[in-house]
Amino acid sequence: MGLHVTALRPDVLTLDLADGPARFHAIWLRDNARDDASRDVVNDQRLFDISELADEVVITSAEVVDGRLCVEFGPDGVVSTFEAEWLEAHRYDGLERGSPEAVPWLAADLDPCRLAWSRRDDPSARSAATAALVRDGLAIVHGLASGHEPTGPSIAEVAGIWGPIRETNYGEVFHVRAEAEPVNLAFTPRALNVHTDNPYRRPVPGIQLLHCLVASQAGGVTVLVDGFSAAETLRSEDRGAFDMLSGHRVPFRWRGDGFDLRNRAAVIEVDDRGVVLAVSYNNRSAAPFDMAYAEMSGFYEAYRSFANLLHRPEMEYRFTLSPGECLVFDNQRVLHGRAGESDPDRYLQGCYLDRDWVHGSIGNPTEGSTP
Ligand SMILES: [Fe+2]
Incomplete structure (x- = not known):
């Protein structure tokens, strides 16, 4: 017709x-x-x-x-x-308009897209990885440098597949390994609860890369959780808790190295149509909550419900990142952590990208409009 x-x-x-x-x-x-x-x-x-x-x-x-x-x-x-x-x-x-791009997953359903470094310039391989970053919130690039004195493609070169590194006070590339006086618990062998990075920054880093150079012999298992999947589960199981978390911003803060970084973000950020845009969850950098007295106990109830959901076994995708592999993921969607103490030898490098380099690189380029 x-x-x-x-x-x-x-x-x-x-x-x-x-x-x-x-x-x-x-x-x-x-x-x-x-x-x-x-x-x-x-x-x-x-x-x-x-x-x-x-x-x-x-x-x-x-x-x-x-x-x-x-x-x-x-x-x-x-x-x-x-x-x-x-x-x-x-x-x-x-x-009804929704977000057709992101597809929430449970651990059992996830089959991460893998991009070989040698195929990075193949348009179909590259766009499959970009599409996976938008759809699943993650992809793995393999065939990279490894070892304590690595030679071969670096994390900066992997970032360059999509765009320039977004530098922070941790440097262009940060080093995840045991340090004598760590400014952040990430830089120790401790187990790390699942989290999104740097919610205390504005804007929050959109895409994160973690490149494994040296793996841990024991422990050091990477845990990934789809925050969008957890948010949708919370919305269907406990609408009041979802509304509480999406309706309040909470403070996040990190101090060190001459910086005092602060931001306020909703644990679950939704747009005006109810579409989940971002998740901010980090038990290390969450500052004292400051909503009104009358709302505090209700907020904690909702916060604990969401935290319990994030730790359900069916949410946790567990795998070991091998030397020469780089995990690329949406830092405002996919929470990451490490299970168990890693041995002090484990060495990862990390960096960030603005999300536009990934999310803006697909779709119709002729539909461009004014900033
Ligand atoms: Fe992290």
């Missing part, structure tokens, strides 16, 4: 689209007019500001010509055509 105009008022147009009828406001269509005076033909960016339109924008005529919608607006007389596919993709009437 093709595109049809089924009702027309000066302020609202109703169309029959493939997914059913959809209404469009005159002001919305005018704001998104596709004519050459409204959009740049090269970069498709809008050429006018909303304040330049008349107070009352109306539709003076609308018809389908050659499968495309042709609309004339008043009072400025602009004529614009809209492709059926574009209208389908941007309809806002009668469709």
Whole structure:
């Protein structure tokens, strides 16, 4: 069935689209007019500001010509055509919008995507790894340097598959190994509870890389938990707890090395449509909670429920990162930790990337818009 105009008022147009009828406001269509005076033909960016339109924008005529919608607006007389596919993709009437990209997983379902370093320039291998980072929140790159005096591809080169390293006060590359006076418990052999890194930073690092150079003989098992999966489970099992965690921001703080880093983040961050955007969970850097007295005990109840969920065995994907392998993961989604004491010889390097280098590198590049 093709595109049809089924009702027309000066302020609202109703169309029959493939997914059913959809209404469009005159002001919305005018704001998104596709004519050459409204959009740049090269970069498709809008050429006018909303304040330049008349107070009352109306539709003076609308018809389908050659499968495309042709609309004339008043009072400025602009004529614009809209492709059926574009209208389908941007309809806002009668469709629930979710996040189609991330697919929550349980440990038993996860089969991490592996990218061989030697195939990094193969477009299909590379885009499969990027798609896995968006879908599962992680991928593994293998065939890299290993040992205490490594030769071969470094973590910086792995980061470069997607984009430049985001440097922090820990340096461009940080070193996860036992230190004499560690500024962070990560830099000791201790077991580490599952967590997201650096929730005390604003913005929080989006993508993290961990490259294993020397593995532990005993212990040092990596534990990964899909925070989105845990958040969705909490939403279905205890809606009140989910609302409590998504409705409050809590303080995170890290001090050391001449820095005092602070941020406030929701343990579960959702957008205005309820889609989970990020999880921030770190028992080491969570600062004293500061919500109102009347909310404190309820918040702790919700926080403990979520923590218990994160530690359910079916949530925990356990594996040992081998020398020469680099785990790449969404730091605002996939929690990581290590089970058991690792031996002091274990040596990993880590770094961060901004998430745009991964999440922005797929999709339709012609749909670019203004920052
Ligand atoms: Fe960490």
